[in-house]
Amino acid sequence: MNDCSKRIWWQVYPLGFCGAPVRPQSDAEREITPRLDRLVNWLDYMKGMGCNGLLLGPIFDSDTHGYDTIDFYRIDPRLGDDMAFDRLVTACHQRGIALMLDGVFNHVGRDFPEFQRELKEAQDEMEAGKSVGHDSDDMFSFSVTQDGTLDYAKFEGHAILPAFNHDAPRVADLVTDVMTYWMRRGVDAWRLDAAMTVPTRFWAKVLPRVRREIPDAWFMGEAIQGDYPQFVRDSTIDTVTQYELWKAIWSSLKDGNFFELDWCLKRHDGFLETFIPQTFIGNHDVTRIASQIQDEGKLALAAVILFTVGGTPSIYYGDERAMLAEKTDGVGGDDKVRPEYPETPEDLSDDGKWMYTLIGRLTSIRSARPWLIDAATEPTLLENRHYAYDVTARDGSAKLHVDLNLDATPHADIYEGVGGAPLLHVEHHT
Incomplete structure (x- = not known):
């Protein structure tokens, strides 16, 4: 099992986080500015909540938001240059943090x-x-x-x-070279943007070539819907984004319908037999979960679910502070969910600090039980507003019991095994 699949990731959209102009209007706004250095200031903060992998959105030279690439071999000048990138890699690895980059290989910008x-x-x-x-x-x-x-x-x-013509050998050669080039410079893994819109035969051709050069390379494909296990098998990608579970978590809590979560967790267990899904409760493309649920008590339970089921979990920056933001359609519709962070954690307000603390407690439980990565989930009680489940190691050697209840106020309890010692009681009063 690849080391990257065992990590807990903090996802950051760097253009927004670092305060870069997303739609620059002048050459001055495109001048080289080492904004990536700001991320170095936050590495201890992310480790403080138990994350040991940094998942970055696009950092290559692009026209606007990063997903319209101009040059795959150049750091976007709005974020810095090669030296700024090297400083970030060094700072990550000194702290034992793995670095994942966003590979946008389905399409480019018109100025490519x-x-x-x-x-x-x-x-x-x-x-x-x-x-x-x-x-x-x-x-x-x-x-x-x-x-x-x-x-x-x-x-x-x-x-x-x-969009690239993925049947062209030159496209396969380019993508292979780009990924190996940056991995030689310290990148540990790749998020493959819009991966499911790319023919699986393309990934099956490119990824083994990268692995021959970088044996520990790990690939996470963005897949919103479809047959996840078949896609993983055909593409040779290591994991995909588990959007089904993301939706079931916030929707079941919001509507008081744990039957939806239970149905999804059964499918999730099936996925775990083929691959380790990448799990999340928020990312750069969706309305924040705090805005979806609109209840801090239920938001706390969302975090409990994320960290007590199988998978490779990630936290999107801002969600660890219970930030609110809605994604809308049209130009700039993503801006509110991709905000700027201050220069240092000391400059961040105390708003939502309770969520950061809770995540730290949950990641401590998870990190002490590495078997949770592919643990099986079995319901023991299922009602609309009350749900309990056992999480069992694949070899049966360990177990957690989780109890979620939306009445009278949302709360959860985590126990060491059935009838075992209580590990954590979660209840947040708004």
Whole structure:
């Protein structure tokens, strides 16, 4: 089992966290500024709540939000340069923190040089009356629409995000080289953005090549829905984002319907037979769980569930302080869930500190019981507003008992085995 799967991750969207201009309006806003150094100030803070892996959103040169890459080999100047990156890697590894980067390999930004070159070539071909878009080694796919205009493959229809042609050998070569290049420089793992929109045959071709160079490489694929186990088997990816469990946690608590959580945990146990899912209660793409649930007592129970079931858990920055924010549609709709943090933890207000403390207690319980990573969950009591379950090591050698109750005020109890000693009582009064 890869060491990265055993870690507890703190996820950070660096452009927002470090206060970089997400939609720069001038060259001055694109000047090299070592904002990555701010992250170094927070490494002890994340370790203080029991996290030993730092999962970063995009850090490569991009047009705007990081998911529209211009250059995979250059740190975004709004975050710094190679020296700032090296300082962060060194600081992480000195503290025993693993570093995961966000690999956006489904699409790029319109200013990606090869896209611009192929776009011009396709325009020239169209104007000359030649066939467009049939070179098997083109990194992008072009076509002519019925009204005679040039079009290209895009991510979810966004014109600013041209999609790679994943059948092109040059795309496989580029992605392989990018991942190995940064892993040689200290990166431990990759989050593969929009992984399930990429053909599994592409990952099955690229990832073994990376592993031959970096045997301990670990890959987490973003997968919102679909057949997770089949995707893992076909792609050779190590794990996927467990969106089913994310939704079931906040929805069951919000609606007082633990039957939804129980149904999902049964599926989750099935996933654990194939892979270790990456579990979470929030990330950079969704409305914060505190805003979804709107009850701090229930929010505390969400954390209890996250850290007492199998998986590789992560906490999205801000959720450890019970921050509120809603994701909306349109330009800037993600900004509120990707906020700036102050220079140091000492500059952070005490708001939500109770959640940081609770997470620290839960991660202590989990870290002392590494068997929880693939533990099986079995319900012992199931009602709409009251749910209890046993979490048992795969070899049957250890067990926790967890009791969740939404009445009269939301509270939870964790015990060492059935009828064993109480480990933690959780109850937060709003």
